[in-house]
Amino acid sequence: METTETLVRLKTEAPARIAAAASTEELDELESEIVGRSSPIAAGRRSLGQVPPEQRRDLGRAINDVAKELEALIAARRAVLASAEADAALADDAVDITLPSRIPSRGTTHLVQQVMDEVVDIFVAMGYTVATGPEAETEFYNFTALNFPPAHPTRLESDTLYLEYGDDPEGVLLRTHTSPMQARYMEQHDPPVYLVVPGRVFRRDQVDSTHSPVFHQLEGLAVDTDVTFGDLKGALDHFAREFLGTEIETKFIPHHFPFTEPSAEMHVYANGRWMELLGCGMVNPAVFEAVGYDPDVVTGFAFGIGADRLAMVRHGITDLRHLFDPDQRILEQYR
Amino acid sequence: MKFTLDWLGEFIDLPTTDPDEIAEALENLGHEVESWERIAHRFEGVVIGRVLEVGSHPNADKVRVTKVDVGDEILDIICGAWNFEAGAVVPVAKPGAVLQGDFKISQRKIRGITSNGMICSESELEVGEDEAGIMVLDNDYPDAAERLGQDFSTLLPADDIVFDVTITPNRPDCMSVYGLARELAAFYQIPLRPVDLEIDGGVASTSVTIEDTTACARFVGREVTGLTVGPSPHRIRSRLVAAGVRPINNVVDASNYAMIEFGHPTHAFDVDQLGDTVIVRRASDGETVTTLDDVERTLLPTDIVVADAARPVAIAGVMGGADTEVTDDTRAVFIEAAYWDPASTLLTSKRLGLRSEASARFERGMDPEFCRMAADRVAQILVETAGGTVGGVTDVYAERHVPxxxxxxxxxxxxxxxxxxxxxxxxxxxxxxxxxxxxxxxxxxxxxxxxxxxxxxxxxxxxxxxxxGFENIPARLRFGTGAGLGTRERRIRSLRSVLVGAGYHEILGFSFIGAADLDALQLADDDPSRVGIRVANPLRDEEGVMRTTLLPGLLKAASANLAKRVDDVRIFEIGKVFLPGSGELPDQPDRLGFIAAGGSPPRWDAPGRGYDVFDATGLWDRIAASMRLDGCAVGPVRQAPFHPGRAVGIMRDGEVIGYVGEIHPAVAATHGLEGRVIAGEVQLDPVIEERAPWQFTPPSSYPPQVFDLAFEVKSDVPAGAILAAIDGAGRGLIEDRRIFDVYEGDPIPEGRKSIAVNLTVRAPDRTLSDDDVAPIRRAIVEAVESETGATLRGVV
Incomplete structure (x- = not known):
C-alpha cells in the first residue's frame, strides 16, 4: 500500500519539479532522486519480491508506467535545457569579429616581372618559345651582327655602358636591347623560329622620370618561309588587345632600326593620346646573312617591347623611378 | 633637327598649315616630330614702339629713362641698354607679357622711378643671339615705324611654327629643310620647287690636290671676294636661332644656313690666311692643329686633314683650324664643300672626342653629287648678305659616284x-x-x-x-611552332611564388654597385665577390662596378624601408651577378637573394616578433621542399657578411650553393639596420634545375604509436646530430619526429642540456603493437646515446 501511495504522490508532484529544473545539472540530480537507484521507484521495484504474487504483476506495471512517464518528461526537459545551454555557451563564445583577421601575409611579384610574364604568356599562346640571354654581351652580338653601322650613335660611349673586360675596350658591353638573342638563337637553331626573350637591358642614361640605366624589354622574333609584314601587324595587334584590352587602337608608323627593313613603331591610343609602345620590323636580310640563314628562303619579323613602359601605361605610373624603388609600400601595390 | 614652317614653304606649297596635320604626315613618313611651337606665342604682350625721349635716371648711372610711344599710350620705361637713341623703333614688352623662361613683365620701381615694361633685346625675345643691346627694328624692318602698337609678331612670317624633328641615322638626306620638303612633296604628291644653285665662274686661284681619294672622293672650293664681315640680316639670324644655331657673323651664318637648308656642311677659310695650294692628305704622326675651339689637337696618320703647303688648316669633316678662321677683317673666303668618307670621319671625331654638326652628317654619308651646289649656295648667300663677289671654283672629283x-x-x-x-x-x-x-x-x-x-x-x-601607308597593309594572325615556356621559366615562376607565398616582395635592383658597397660587406680579402668587373664609363661612381652579389642592393633596400618606418621588411630578388670568367664574356650566373628586417609588430592576438636565423633557415626549408631539392644539406659556416654563429651554408653534391642566416651585426650597423636582420643568397641554377616528377605514396591506414624521449647531452652537441641518429635507427617507420623542448639549467648539470623529442611511428601495412615499438624505441635510444654521448632522461 505504501508503494502505491508513493507512486501516486510521485506521479502528481514530480512533473512540476521536472518542469522547474533550471539546468541539466539540477535535472540530473532530480533524475537521480526520482528514478535513480535510491528513488522510490527503484525501492518499489526492489520490494516487488515481497508483494503477494497475485498483486505483483499490477504493481510492477504501475511502477513501470510511472517510471516511463517521468523518464519521458525528464528526457524532454533535458533536450530543452541542453539546447538552451548550448546556445548560451555559443553566445559566450562570440567574439568581436571586427578585430583584424589573421593570415600569414603574402608578398608580391614585381610589377615589371608580372608584365613580362604576361607578355610571354601571350606569345607562348601564339606558339612562341621562351629564351633568355647574357646581359653582359659582346659588341658583335649587340651591334655588328644586327647590322649596326660603325657610325651608329648608340655605339657611342655616351649611350652604351662598356665593361672593362678582355682586350678590346669596346669588346664587352651591357646589352642595350634584348635583340642580341635574335642572332644568338638563330645561330644555334634552324628555322622556323618563333621566339620571345624577356630580359634586362642597359643604357647610359641618368635616372629621371622617363629614363633609367637599367630597364626591361621583351624581344620577339618570328622566322619562317613566308612571314610577312601583315603577320607582324597581326601578332602585335593581338598582343595589344590581349594586354591592354580588346578596344585598344593601334597604328604602325615607319621608323628605322638597323636590324629590320622595313622598320616600324607601333603606337597605341591610351590615356587620351597616341603613344609609342614598341619598335618592330621585318628582319633585315643582312641579319639573316650574319647568322647563316638564306634571306632568299626565309623572311621574318622582330619586335622589342619596353616592359617598364607597358607597366606604366597600364597602371597609371607616371614616373619610371617608382619601378626601381624598393619601398615596400610601393611593392605591396603590385598585387 | 629644328626648322620653321616658313622656311619649308620656300620649297613646297603644303596643302595645309595645320601643324598637327604636318606633324602626322612627317610621322607617317618615318620622321618623328618631337614637338612644334607657334613662334608668336613667345611674343604675347610684346608690341612695336618708338622711343620718343631718352633721359638720365636721377639715382642711377647705368640705366636711362625713356618715353616710348606704343600707339595707344606713352610708357615710361627704364632701360639698361645704350645702343639706341630717341627715334629708334623697338620691341616693347608691356606689363603682363611673359617672355622665355617664364619671365613675367610687370610694372616695377627701379631706384624710385616706375618702369612700365621692358624694351627687349633679340635674345630676350629668342629671335636672335644678340644680347649686347636692344633690338632696333628699323634696321631690319623698314615698315616697322608705321606699325606702332601692333604686335611684334606681325613683323615675322605669319603664324610661323618651329618643328623639332628627329631624323633617324639612316637618313642623312633628311637632315635639311629641303630634304624634308622632298619627303612631304612625295607624301602629298605636290611639286618640289627645283633649285638652281650652281654658279659659273672661272678657275679658283687656289689649287686643290687630293692625296687620299678613299677619304675624300670630291673636293669643291669656291672663292668669294669683296666681303664685309658683319651681322647677318634678321631673317637669317631668326631662322638660325629657330633651328638652334647661334648666329656668329654673315660668313659663318651663310655656311650654317646653307647646311640646314640643303644638308651639306661647308667650311669657309679666310683666303688671306690660306696658302694657294690646298692638299687633302693623311696627317703625319704627331702633327698638330689648333681647331676653332682653340684646342690644340695632336693628329695621327689615320686622321685626314685639309692642309696648305705649310700646315694643316682643318681636320677633314670635323672642324676647321683657328689659323684660317673667318674674322671681322676677312675680305675673301675659300668655301670648302667636300665628300668625306663616313668611316674615316667617324674614326677621327671619335678619337678626338670632337663631334660637330658637320661630322655627324659626314659620318652618316653626304651626297657627293651635291658638293658643288653646296659651295655655290653659300656663295649666293654671301653675295646677298656680305656684299661678296663670286670668284673662281675648283672641283676635284676624284672618285666619281657610281649609282x-x-x-x-x-x-x-x-x-x-x-x-x-x-x-x-x-x-x-x-x-x-x-x-x-x-x-x-x-x-x-x-x-x-x-x-x-x-x-x-x-x-x-x-x-x-x-x-x-603601313595602315593599308592587312594584318594576319599566324601561329608559330615554338616550344612554349620551358622548364627553366616554369621553375623560376614556381620559385617566385614560393617566396611571394612566404610574404616576400620582389624588387628589380640595379646591376651595378659602387666599390664601397663591397667594402661595406666586410668580405674576406680573398673572397671572390671582391673582384667586381668595372664599368668603363659609368655615369656615377655608385654605378662603377658590376654586382658580384645581390646582398648590397638588398641591404640598401631594407635600410631604406626601415628609414621610411616600414616595420616588417621582406624583400627578394632574382637576378644576375657578374664575375670574371674564362671566356669571351664574364660569368653571369643568376642568383636568388632575400632579406628580412624589422619584424611583425605587436597586435591584439600576438606579441611582436623580430626575425632570426630560424626564419632564414625556415625560408630555405620551404624553398627546398617546394622545389623538391632532395639531397641539400645545411651546415654551420663562417662567411661574411653573415653572423659567424647564426648562419648556414647550403650544400648540394658537396658544393656550397649559398648561405642563409643572420647578417653580421657590424655589417647591419654599417647599413643603418637595427636589430637582427636575416638574409640569404643562393645560386639559382641548382634550385631551378629540372626535377623528375614526384611519385605518390599512399598514406597508411593503420594507427600510429606516439611517444616522447628526452636526452641529456653536452651543450655543444647539435640537435641535428640527435635527429640524424633517430632517423638512422628508425627502420623507416618514423613518420614524424619533433623537438618540442630544449632546456638548460637546474636540474641539468652545467655544460649540458636536455632535448626532448616527440616521435610518431607508423607502419604502412599493419598496426604496430607495443611489442613492435619497444625494439624500435630501444634502437633509437642506443643510437642517440652512442652517436652523441647523450643519456636518456626518461620518458617525459
Whole structure:
C-alpha cells in the first residue's frame, strides 16, 4: 500500500519539479532522486519480491508506467535545457569579429616581372618559345651582327655602358636591347623560329622620370618561309588587345632600326593620346646573312617591347623611378 | 633637327598649315616630330614702339629713362641698354607679357622711378643671339615705324611654327629643310620647287690636290671676294636661332644656313690666311692643329686633314683650324664643300672626342653629287648678305659616284609585305621619291646619290611600304611552332611564388654597385665577390662596378624601408651577378637573394616578433621542399657578411650553393639596420634545375604509436646530430619526429642540456603493437646515446 501511495504522490508532484529544473545539472540530480537507484521507484521495484504474487504483476506495471512517464518528461526537459545551454555557451563564445583577421601575409611579384610574364604568356599562346640571354654581351652580338653601322650613335660611349673586360675596350658591353638573342638563337637553331626573350637591358642614361640605366624589354622574333609584314601587324595587334584590352587602337608608323627593313613603331591610343609602345620590323636580310640563314628562303619579323613602359601605361605610373624603388609600400601595390 | 614652317614653304606649297596635320604626315613618313611651337606665342604682350625721349635716371648711372610711344599710350620705361637713341623703333614688352623662361613683365620701381615694361633685346625675345643691346627694328624692318602698337609678331612670317624633328641615322638626306620638303612633296604628291644653285665662274686661284681619294672622293672650293664681315640680316639670324644655331657673323651664318637648308656642311677659310695650294692628305704622326675651339689637337696618320703647303688648316669633316678662321677683317673666303668618307670621319671625331654638326652628317654619308651646289649656295648667300663677289671654283672629283641599281621583283614585295603590287604602282611610288625606275618585273631602280641607306630590294620595299601607308597593309594572325615556356621559366615562376607565398616582395635592383658597397660587406680579402668587373664609363661612381652579389642592393633596400618606418621588411630578388670568367664574356650566373628586417609588430592576438636565423633557415626549408631539392644539406659556416654563429651554408653534391642566416651585426650597423636582420643568397641554377616528377605514396591506414624521449647531452652537441641518429635507427617507420623542448639549467648539470623529442611511428601495412615499438624505441635510444654521448632522461 505504501508503494502505491508513493507512486501516486510521485506521479502528481514530480512533473512540476521536472518542469522547474533550471539546468541539466539540477535535472540530473532530480533524475537521480526520482528514478535513480535510491528513488522510490527503484525501492518499489526492489520490494516487488515481497508483494503477494497475485498483486505483483499490477504493481510492477504501475511502477513501470510511472517510471516511463517521468523518464519521458525528464528526457524532454533535458533536450530543452541542453539546447538552451548550448546556445548560451555559443553566445559566450562570440567574439568581436571586427578585430583584424589573421593570415600569414603574402608578398608580391614585381610589377615589371608580372608584365613580362604576361607578355610571354601571350606569345607562348601564339606558339612562341621562351629564351633568355647574357646581359653582359659582346659588341658583335649587340651591334655588328644586327647590322649596326660603325657610325651608329648608340655605339657611342655616351649611350652604351662598356665593361672593362678582355682586350678590346669596346669588346664587352651591357646589352642595350634584348635583340642580341635574335642572332644568338638563330645561330644555334634552324628555322622556323618563333621566339620571345624577356630580359634586362642597359643604357647610359641618368635616372629621371622617363629614363633609367637599367630597364626591361621583351624581344620577339618570328622566322619562317613566308612571314610577312601583315603577320607582324597581326601578332602585335593581338598582343595589344590581349594586354591592354580588346578596344585598344593601334597604328604602325615607319621608323628605322638597323636590324629590320622595313622598320616600324607601333603606337597605341591610351590615356587620351597616341603613344609609342614598341619598335618592330621585318628582319633585315643582312641579319639573316650574319647568322647563316638564306634571306632568299626565309623572311621574318622582330619586335622589342619596353616592359617598364607597358607597366606604366597600364597602371597609371607616371614616373619610371617608382619601378626601381624598393619601398615596400610601393611593392605591396603590385598585387 | 629644328626648322620653321616658313622656311619649308620656300620649297613646297603644303596643302595645309595645320601643324598637327604636318606633324602626322612627317610621322607617317618615318620622321618623328618631337614637338612644334607657334613662334608668336613667345611674343604675347610684346608690341612695336618708338622711343620718343631718352633721359638720365636721377639715382642711377647705368640705366636711362625713356618715353616710348606704343600707339595707344606713352610708357615710361627704364632701360639698361645704350645702343639706341630717341627715334629708334623697338620691341616693347608691356606689363603682363611673359617672355622665355617664364619671365613675367610687370610694372616695377627701379631706384624710385616706375618702369612700365621692358624694351627687349633679340635674345630676350629668342629671335636672335644678340644680347649686347636692344633690338632696333628699323634696321631690319623698314615698315616697322608705321606699325606702332601692333604686335611684334606681325613683323615675322605669319603664324610661323618651329618643328623639332628627329631624323633617324639612316637618313642623312633628311637632315635639311629641303630634304624634308622632298619627303612631304612625295607624301602629298605636290611639286618640289627645283633649285638652281650652281654658279659659273672661272678657275679658283687656289689649287686643290687630293692625296687620299678613299677619304675624300670630291673636293669643291669656291672663292668669294669683296666681303664685309658683319651681322647677318634678321631673317637669317631668326631662322638660325629657330633651328638652334647661334648666329656668329654673315660668313659663318651663310655656311650654317646653307647646311640646314640643303644638308651639306661647308667650311669657309679666310683666303688671306690660306696658302694657294690646298692638299687633302693623311696627317703625319704627331702633327698638330689648333681647331676653332682653340684646342690644340695632336693628329695621327689615320686622321685626314685639309692642309696648305705649310700646315694643316682643318681636320677633314670635323672642324676647321683657328689659323684660317673667318674674322671681322676677312675680305675673301675659300668655301670648302667636300665628300668625306663616313668611316674615316667617324674614326677621327671619335678619337678626338670632337663631334660637330658637320661630322655627324659626314659620318652618316653626304651626297657627293651635291658638293658643288653646296659651295655655290653659300656663295649666293654671301653675295646677298656680305656684299661678296663670286670668284673662281675648283672641283676635284676624284672618285666619281657610281649609282646603285637594284632589280626589284614584284614577288619580293609580296614575300615581305604580304600584299601584291602591280609594277606600275610600285614604280609610281618609287618615282615620287625621285628614284629612277625602268622595266616592269623586275623594276630596275637607280638609287639617288643622296640615299646611302638604299642598297638592296628590302630597302626599296620599305620605301614602297612607307609611301603606300603601313595602315593599308592587312594584318594576319599566324601561329608559330615554338616550344612554349620551358622548364627553366616554369621553375623560376614556381620559385617566385614560393617566396611571394612566404610574404616576400620582389624588387628589380640595379646591376651595378659602387666599390664601397663591397667594402661595406666586410668580405674576406680573398673572397671572390671582391673582384667586381668595372664599368668603363659609368655615369656615377655608385654605378662603377658590376654586382658580384645581390646582398648590397638588398641591404640598401631594407635600410631604406626601415628609414621610411616600414616595420616588417621582406624583400627578394632574382637576378644576375657578374664575375670574371674564362671566356669571351664574364660569368653571369643568376642568383636568388632575400632579406628580412624589422619584424611583425605587436597586435591584439600576438606579441611582436623580430626575425632570426630560424626564419632564414625556415625560408630555405620551404624553398627546398617546394622545389623538391632532395639531397641539400645545411651546415654551420663562417662567411661574411653573415653572423659567424647564426648562419648556414647550403650544400648540394658537396658544393656550397649559398648561405642563409643572420647578417653580421657590424655589417647591419654599417647599413643603418637595427636589430637582427636575416638574409640569404643562393645560386639559382641548382634550385631551378629540372626535377623528375614526384611519385605518390599512399598514406597508411593503420594507427600510429606516439611517444616522447628526452636526452641529456653536452651543450655543444647539435640537435641535428640527435635527429640524424633517430632517423638512422628508425627502420623507416618514423613518420614524424619533433623537438618540442630544449632546456638548460637546474636540474641539468652545467655544460649540458636536455632535448626532448616527440616521435610518431607508423607502419604502412599493419598496426604496430607495443611489442613492435619497444625494439624500435630501444634502437633509437642506443643510437642517440652512442652517436652523441647523450643519456636518456626518461620518458617525459
Amino acid at each position: 646603285v641599281a637594284i632589280d626589284l621583283f614584284m614577288s619580293e614585295i609580296t614575300r615581305l609585305l604580304g600584299i601584291g603590287f602591280e609594277p606600275a604602282e610600285a614604280r609610281s611610288l618609287l618615282e615620287r621619291l625621285d628614284f629612277d625606275v625602268e622595266g616592269s618585273d623586275p623594276l630596275t631602280v637607280t638609287v639617288p646619290s643622296r640615299r646611302p641607306d638604299v642598297h638592296r630590294p628590302a630597302d626599296l620595299i620599305e620605301e614602297i611600304a612607307r609611301l603606300y
